[in-house]
Amino acid sequence: MGVRTITNAAVLLQTGQRWVIEVETTDDTGRPVAGAPSVVVTLPSGTTVSVPAELVSGVGRYRAAYTVASTGRYVAIVATADYGSAAFTAYVMGTTTEAGMPTTDDVAAYMRGGASSWTTEELQDALDAEAAAQRAVCRVGAIYPPDLRQALLRRVVHNLAMRQLPLAIEQGDAGATYVPGRDPEVRRLEGPHRKWVIA
Structure with missing residues (x-):
């Protein structure tokens, strides 16, 4: 062996x-x-x-x-x-300090110009909300790895997109379609860091 x-x-x-x-x-x-x-x-x-x-x-x-x-x-x-x-x-x-955590500038860069229709305050509000949501379901330790960082930025983009669709319904040529509430790419990136709930 x-x-x-x-x-x-x-x-x-x-x-x-x-x-x-x-x-x-x-x-x-x-x-x-x-x-x-x-x-x-x-x-x-x-x-x-x-x-x-x-x-x-x-x-x-x-x-x-x-x-x-x-x-x-x-x-x-x-x-x-x-x-x-x-x-x-x-x-x-290395340990990720507060200065190394994602900022609104990172969100704007991730959106490739799509952030121009949002104020800095709105970007910060979405970033704060999604960072809290990520901490609630993931183990976020002293190291903030690239996959969690990427997932958080994507969470913020999803958050902002959903604000334009209060009922999560998008109108198109084929009629109304429901926008999924969970992003599969976020699930994939956060998968290894998810907290296990033991009943």
Whole structure:
């Protein structure tokens, strides 16, 4: 079986966090065996760092940890002499401050000129409402990733479009059609960050 991953093979971290990697070494029948692995982390700059792996408990379970200091993509290869290897990836981003959150200027740029019919106050009102709506259904942590940012901007555009259709009905050559209340692209982008409701 080789090197079996215990922790997630791909993670999103913020700068300064510890990247914890845990594996189990097994023989060809899947039984845990002693086989201390080497762990080599490739940094975003391309340089490599060797990280010691420690035996966690029992036989064959090992853990290594590395503090990520800069943003970018990290790759770790956990390899053994006799039982193969496994690869791990960490995407590291900096903490998003208030200054890094979407603004009305970002909304206007996203709308490609379509914001000219709206005042700054109206754009801000829609942005505030949709940011609150996003926080209500998504886990929004210290890192504000690009997919959530894109979803928020799209939410604002949808919000403004719906203001022109109070009853969500659009008149066309084929008659009246109902405009869907939920944007499928927003659902797609926010999907990995959605809160799970447990009854």
